[in-house]
Amino acid sequence: MISYILTWIVTRFVWLLPLPLPPRLVKIGNPGRSSPVLVTCNWRLTVRELSYRLRREDLYLLVANSRGINVWCAAAGGHFTHHDVISIIKTSGIENLVDHRTLVLPQLAATGIDPVYIKKKIGWKAVWGPVSARDIPGFLAAGKEATDRMRRVEFGLGRRMSVALGWAAQLSIPASLVFVFVNREAILPLNVLIFGMSCALFMAFPLYERFLGRPSRGWGTIAFGFEQGGVQLVLWGLYTAGVVIPAGIIGGETVLFFFHWILAGLVVTLFLTFDLAGSTPVYKSVEHEERSFTVVLNVEICRGTGICTEVCPRGCFDLDRVRRKIVFARPDDCEQCAACIVQCPFDALSFISDRGERILPETTRTYKLNLMGKRQVRAS
Amino acid sequence: MSTYVLMKILESSPDRYDRGIRFLTLGQLDEAYDRLTSHIRPGDRVLDIGCGTGALTLRALARGGVVTAMDINPAMMDVAKKKVGAYRAEIGEAAGDMVFLEMGVAEMDDLETGGYNVVMSGLCFSELTDDETAYALGHVHRILKNRGMLLIGDEVPPGGIFRRFFYMLVRIPLAALTYLVTQTTTGAIKNLESRVASANLEIESVRRHGIGGFMELIARKRD
Ligand code: SF4
Ligand code: SF4
Numbered sequence: 101m102i103s104y105i106l107t108w109i110v111t112r113f114v115w116l117l118p119l120p121l122p123p124r125l126v127k128i129g130n131p132g133r134s135s136p137v138l139v140t141c142n143w144r145l146t147v148r149e150l151s152y153r154l155r156r157e158d159l160y161l162l163v164a165n166s167r168g169i170n171v172w173c174a175a176a177g178g179h180f181t182h183h184d185v186i187s188i189i190k191t192s193g194i195e196n197l198v199d200h201r202t203l204v205l206p207q208l209a210a211t212g213i214d215p216v217y218i219k220k221k222i223g224w225k226a227v228w229g230p231v232s233a234r235d236i237p238g239f240l241a242a243g244k245e246a247t248d249r250m251r252r253v254e255f256g257l258g259r260r261m262s263v264a265l266g267w268a269a270q271l272s273i274p275a276s277l278v279f280v281f282v283n284r285e286a287i288l289p290l291n292v293l294i295f296g297m298s299c300a301l302f303m304a305f306p307l308y309e310r311f312l313g314r315p316s317r318g319w320g321t322i323a324f325g326f327e328q329g330g331v332q333l334v335l336w337g338l339y340t341a342g343v344v345i346p347a348g349i350i351g352g353e354t355v356l357f358f359f360h361w362i363l364a365g366l367v368v369t370l371f372l373t374f375d376l377a378g379s380t381p382v383y384k385s386v387e388h389e390e391r392s393f394t395v396v397l398n399v400e401i402c403r404g405t406g407i408c409t410e411v412c413p414r415g416c417f418d419l420d421r422v423r424r425k426i427v428f429a430r431p432d433d434c435e436q437c438a439a440c441i442v443q444c445p446f447d448a449l450s451f452i453s454d455r456g457e458r459i460l461p462e463t464t465r466t467y468k469l470n471l472m473g474k475r476q477v478r479a480s
Numbered sequence: 481m482s483t484y485v486l487m488k489i490l491e492s493s494p495d496r497y498d499r500g501i502r503f504l505t506l507g508q509l510d511e512a513y514d515r516l517t518s519h520i521r522p523g524d525r526v527l528d529i530g531c532g533t534g535a536l537t538l539r540a541l542a543r544g545g546v547v548t549a550m551d552i553n554p555a556m557m558d559v560a561k562k563k564v565g566a567y568r569a570e571i572g573e574a575a576g577d578m579v580f581l582e583m584g585v586a587e588m589d590d591l592e593t594g595g596y597n598v599v600m601s602g603l604c605f606s607e608l609t610d611d612e613t614a615y616a617l618g619h620v621h622r623i624l625k626n627r628g629m630l631l632i633g634d635e636v637p638p639g640g641i642f643r644r645f646f647y648m649l650v651r652i653p654l655a656a657l658t659y660l661v662t663q664t665t666t667g668a669i670k671n672l673e674s675r676v677a678s679a680n681l682e683i684e685s686v687r688r689h690g691i692g693g694f695m696e697l698i699a700r701k702r703d
Contacts (some may be wrong), residue, residue, distance in 0.1 A: 123609050124611075183552040191612050466554050
């Protein structure tokens with residue numbers, strides 16, 4: 101618990117950098133020859149969190165080499181693939197410790213790991229575990245079955261707090277360093293501004309969430325990104341009217357005071373909201389030129405395996421059990437993670453660019469052309 | 481902002497890789513690779529472990545080797561494939577056969593026992609875990625022909641406290657800078673010689689250079 105909390109604090113400050121632990125086999129509790137085998141990334145925070153959340157279980161945890169990056173980002177960026185999974189299975193000695201050959205993979209790794217390859221190469225069968233570590237005990241208790249809720253990414257209170265403090269710390273460190281030389285007295289209020297603004301922004305997420313997914317209406321300036329619901333203006337306005345002006349009046353401050361702090365508020369607001377949608381795990385970034393890519397389903401080819409429903413973190417698909425076909429029921433919720441495209445065994449799903457070009461699923465698989473990859477470059 | 485920044489950070493950067501590595505190794509790398517591959521004779525069957533962008537692969541081809549190049553990163557391998565394609569276009573029929581395999585060292589079981597005259601690897605072992613290194617070296621021993629050679633060019637920690645201190649002094653800012661520019665950096669592999677020896681391979685020569693942070697190692701499988 102303590103090492104989990106400490107790691108959580110540290111990762112707020114080195115949020116955008118990898119923080120690896122050595123890849124290895126971790127025994128949790130008292131595992132036996134039929135205990136579950138779970139795979140995870142080697143980002144320090146994930147391993148610490150799993151050790152804490154699974155403390156009452158008996159299982160083997162394989163910490164694979166994801167270059168110290170979290171599961172989703174590593175898998176989407178091509179840093180956590182089936183090769184890394186095979187490597188930890190082959191070199192950790194797990195094959196001598198258990199009698200079964202079933203592996204639980206984190207669902208969010210579905211954008212980068214090909215379970216068919218693993219099965220073919222070394223004979224291990226993979227099942228997709230839940231999105232969140234919190235749900236693993238429930239998933240195991242239910243005989244490795246995940247409920248629909250376990251399959252969704254959420255941006256709940258805890259997660260929003262993590263993101264808020266993460267971004268705040270990224271801004272706070274360089275800003276504080278600069279102000280050591282410029283104006284030391286401003287460091288404390290500046291940090292209050294940064295952390296306060298960041299927390300307010302992400303805590304208020306449910307209020308403006310419905311504006312985030314919308315396409316641009318084109319009447320905002322670039323700086324203010326009105327397509328994101330004008331949340332920047334609201335935030336900046338509230339801060340100016342609610343904090344700077346009262347503080348200035350009460351303190352009898354100069355015009356310069358107002359100017360400085362209103363400007364500082366603007367800079368902080370712009371930094372935090374630069375790609376607000378992309379800062380959440382539930383909306384695709386709107387800062388990519390490739391944002392107009394869409395997932396399309398070729399219903400003719402689909403055989404209703406339901407694999408796409410299992411890996412989609414946004415619950416975009418419904419399975420029509422009678423017709424044995426999938427229905428792409430909620431395309432607007434799609435965040436282009438490409439998990440469904442990568443996992444469909446019949447290549448029924450693919451990306452289509454705004455110019456109508458289809459990107460072969462194989463290309464998406466090989467080059468990880470998902471929300472983080474270089475999709476535009478590979479469109480052909 | 482997160483996905484935007486992360487995309488920039490994570491975007492595998494094979495195009496920048498070559499430049500980054502050359503910078504990081506202060507240009508010693510090309511000479512070292514030339515020296516190592518000078519042991520390859522025409523017709524030799526060569527395995528390149530972790531071929532990356534093909535620095536060793538291309539040299540082995542040029543020496544008339546029949547090369548199998550393996551790597552887990554398809555984007556890196558694409559750069560290598562392009563280079564090989566350009567080389568072939570230039571030299572025509574004379575270029576030897578070669579294949580690229582997308583696989584990691586843990587998948588070496590598939591490779592033919594006693595099928596290779598030479599196994600070579602540049603800056604790959606330092607990226608492996610201890611278990612992976614042991615696993616890979618075991619298979620190197622298996623797939624080499626008798627008297628077959630293992631050629632390694634990789635980063636090692638320098639010997640001696642003073643050297644080590646000096647090395648860190650140069651290395652840390654260099655690595656930080658390279659990481660920022662290319663998101664590429666390399667680690668150093670400890671005890672390379674003893675690891676190779678414990679895989680039953682006989683060390684023929686070891687050459688350290690610069691301030692000792694880079695090692696060229698040549699080993700041979702006993703009869
Ligand atoms: S994974 Fe492919 S075949 Fe299976 S239900 Fe989804 S679209 Fe259809
Ligand atoms: S439908 Fe969209 S969100 Fe769901 S798995 Fe496919 S790409 Fe990801």
